[in-house]
Amino acid sequence: MSKRLDMLNRDIGFSDVDITVNSENVKRMVNERLNAEPSERKLYMKHKIFKAMAAAAAITGLVATSAFAVSPAGQETINSVIAYFTSDKAAEMTSMEELEKYNEEIGKSVTKNGYTLTLDNVAADDNFIHVFYTIKSDSVPFYEGESVEAAIYSGSVNAQMNVECVINGSVAGLSNHNSYDGYFADNYTYKVAAKYNFVTQNVPDIFKVELFADMTNQGYDSVFDKLFKDEYDMITDEDKENIWYVSAEADKSKVKVETVTKEINQKLPWSGVNIEKIVFSPFGNQIVVTAEAGGEDFTRADWFALYDENGTALDVLNTDLRGSTDGASINALEFLKADKNTKQLTFVPINLKEHGDSKVTERKIGAYPLVYQVNDYGKVVVTDIRISDGEIDIDYYKDGFVMYDPGFCLTDDYGNNAEPGGKLGCTLYTDTHYETNSYTARYVYEEYMDDGRRIPFDEGPSAEELKRSFTTLGCVEQMYFDLDFGRAVTVELK
Numbered sequence: 001m002s003k004r005l006d007m008l009n010r011d012i013g014f015s016d017v018d019i020t021v022n023s024e025n026v027k028r029m030v031n032e033r034l035n036a037e038p039s040e041r042k043l044y045m046k047h048k049i050f051k052a053m054a055a056a057a058a059i060t061g062l063v064a065t066s067a068f069a070v071s072p073a074g075q076e077t078i079n080s081v082i083a084y085f086t087s088d089k090a091a092e093m094t095s096m097e098e099l100e101k102y103n104e105e106i107g108k109s110v111t112k113n114g115y116t117l118t119l120d121n122v123a124a125d126d127n128f129i130h131v132f133y134t135i136k137s138d139s140v141p142f143y144e145g146e147s148v149e150a151a152i153y154s155g156s157v158n159a160q161m162n163v164e165c166v167i168n169g170s171v172a173g174l175s176n177h178n179s180y181d182g183y184f185a186d187n188y189t190y191k192v193a194a195k196y197n198f199v200t201q202n203v204p205d206i207f208k209v210e211l212f213a214d215m216t217n218q219g220y221d222s223v224f225d226k227l228f229k230d231e232y233d234m235i236t237d238e239d240k241e242n243i244w245y246v247s248a249e250a251d252k253s254k255v256k257v258e259t260v261t262k263e264i265n266q267k268l269p270w271s272g273v274n275i276e277k278i279v280f281s282p283f284g285n286q287i288v289v290t291a292e293a294g295g296e297d298f299t300r301a302d303w304f305a306l307y308d309e310n311g312t313a314l315d316v317l318n319t320d321l322r323g324s325t326d327g328a329s330i331n332a333l334e335f336l337k338a339d340k341n342t343k344q345l346t347f348v349p350i351n352l353k354e355h356g357d358s359k360v361t362e363r364k365i366g367a368y369p370l371v372y373q374v375n376d377y378g379k380v381v382v383t384d385i386r387i388s389d390g391e392i393d394i395d396y397y398k399d400g401f402v403m404y405d406p407g408f409c410l411t412d413d414y415g416n417n418a419e420p421g422g423k424l425g426c427t428l429y430t431d432t433h434y435e436t437n438s439y440t441a442r443y444v445y446e447e448y449m450d451d452g453r454r455i456p457f458d459e460g461p462s463a464e465e466l467k468r469s470f471t472t473l474g475c476v477e478q479m480y481f482d483l484d485f486g487r488a489v490t491v492e493l494k
Helices: 003-009 024-038 056-060 070-079 096-102 150-155 219-227 237-241 253-258 461-470
Strands: 103-114 113-125 126-137 161-167 179-186 189-197 205-215 243-251 260-268 273-281 284-289 304-308 329-335 344-352 360-364 370-375 378-388 391-400 408-411 426-433 438-445 472-476 481-482 489-492
Touching: 096 103, 096 113, 113 205, 126 205, 161 189, 179 219, 205 219, 219 237, 219 344, 260 489, 304 481, 360 370, 360 408, 378 461, 378 472, 426 489
Parallel strands: none
Antiparallel strands: 103 113, 113 126, 126 189, 161 205, 179 189, 205 243, 260 273, 273 284, 284 329, 304 344, 344 481, 344 489, 360 472, 370 378, 378 391, 391 438, 408 472, 426 438
16 A cells, blocks of 8 residues: 555544545555655554553554654753653654643542553643653563563563543544654653644633543443443443543643634635634644545645745645545644744645656765755755664755655665665654754664564664665655646735
């Protein structure tokens, strides 16, 4: 399956949703263009059920250690507020500065059968709700030894826990564009951060956050099934007493002064997608779009280039899309390089060329920046490359309009693939750095067995091996489309 089709379908887990993509243009773009880009592989995970032990790596990707870069002063400030970020295993998922300003410490816990679930912090605005929580074992370690990967591999894990978050009676994470991260702080402690996209729902300033948790196969039918059958009101106090349950009120009213919402209701004539509203807030900027039920218009929800009043191309993040046959599809598209003072947005349609060609532009690594003119409208600028055991990190930003994520090609002097683990032997993660409007593409060597257990990294690609083999970075050009400025739609925000 191509990357884009995989992206469109990966979040569909409900029986009433049936996606059929019939657009020839979309199919041609997906199957002939992006699928031909050898490095365009990205892990798309859904945190439907958190399993603190055996399935954490396979289902949620939460064991990945993805440190983020914050200045020492900034790190100290964040650490003093949110304990989750005291570890270099924590991953960046939003603006660290804004998290520090608008974070609310909760600290409510429930202890049962030797395990404690704590709702640590909540940080919310009109776009996103961040929920931080910790699972702690009082006496029995979650895993033996120093390596959780080895424990997962051997099956020597001591507990599994399912956790679901509910915001004002609605299960969190059922919209598009949510993100999750977690790590073991030690053998007894697991910490989680979730960033839920709630821009399509009218969450009041004072709202309720609930965590429902239980060990595998204990009480699952009575509570979790009710949640996902939309029977929240049928959950009783007795149900809650039989599981780990924590609730608290949170307040996002202080963020209102920094948030601007513009109701638009503007149809994009080339796609059948309607721009409902645009929300600028401290934790991100989003465009809410809808498409009619039963069609493929939702697959073209992000089928445009976005410019501000100064002609600056704004990055629309490459995230998942969702569709339904039973009602209008609604998606939120996050974009960078703009704020509440932006006066104008221009949506420019993308036209695929009938015979557009693409090739790979190559640059020797070692001296930076590396600049790639990927199309007539934009460049990819690589600012640094870092190599460690089993991982290659590529820092870059987009200068102008670039469709989706760059298609990087990692090779040796002779054109042979140099990705960790060999061709298709690694996972590509893309981290967004909100403070600098930049990204990191992380090629991480990860192998799993059929039952989801991770194969330990014992004799995999070492940093020395990768440095010897990886000498050239290519980037796939995107010469298969034109931007049709003659049919552009401009929306005034002031």
